[in-house]
Amino acid sequence: MSLRASTGPTLSTRSATVGQVVTITVKVENSSLAQEVVALHVEALREGALGKPLDHPFVFEPPSALLPPKSRKPLIFTWVASLPVGRDAHTFRGKLVLRVAGSGRLVASVPLDLYVRQA
Numbered sequence: 001m002s003l004r005a006s007t008g009p010t011l012s013t014r015s016a017t018v019g020q021v022v023t024i025t026v027k028v029e030n031s032s033l034a035q036e037v038v039a040l041h042v043e044a045l046r047e048g049a050l051g052k053p054l055d056h057p058f059v060f061e062p063p064s065a066l067l068p069p070k071s072r073k074p075l076i077f078t079w080v081a082s083l084p085v086g087r088d089a090h091t092f093r094g095k096l097v098l099r100v101a102g103s104g105r106l107v108a109s110v111p112l113d114l115y116v117r118q119a
Contacts, residue, residue, distance in 0.1 A: 002031040005108030006072070009040065009096045016081040017119045024060070024077045026098055026108060030067040037101040039064040040077045042112060045094035056084050056092070064101045081116045089117040 008026030016022050030036050040060045047054040060077040067073055083090050091113065098108040 003036055003038065003067070003100065003105075003107045004029050004031075005098060009077075009098055009108060009110055011096070011112075011114060014113065015115045015117075017117055018081055018083055019119065020081045022079045022081055022114070024079065024096065025074060026077075027072065027074045028067055028098070028107065029072045030069060033069050035069055036067045037064050038067060038075070038098055038107055039101045041097045041099060042092075043095045043097050045092065045112075054084065054092075054094075056082075083116055083118070089115070091115045 006027045006029055009024050010026070012023035012025070013020075024040060026040075028038060042058040045054045045056060046052065058079055060079050062077065065075045065077075092115075094112045096110050096112045097106065099106055
């Protein structure tokens with residue numbers, strides 16, 4: 001089982017308004033003889049200078065993507081920008097992580113730094 005991201009995950013923007021579709025692209029290579037399923041997640045989401053954990057849903061479409069055996073494929077995930085309750089603006093900081101869906105094995109990880117504001 002050998003998966004690796006040759007590029008990304010990469011956000012389409014570093015600043016979005018609520019309701020805007022943010023696109024995340026990643027190019028993944030599957031060098032194994034079996035198909036693999038990967039999913040995108042946001043992890044280690046923190047709030048403020050003290051690094052208090054922040055619980056905010058990031059629901060990506062599609063929830064997962066299938067990679068055929070012996071393939072290299074660009075994947076596109078989307079997220080509709082939203083804010084934590086009671087906020088007019090927020091900078092999301094954490095990690096944007098691509099993992100194998102079944103095992104949770106890490107394929108790629110990049111820092112997340114995304115500013116979202118009201119329209």
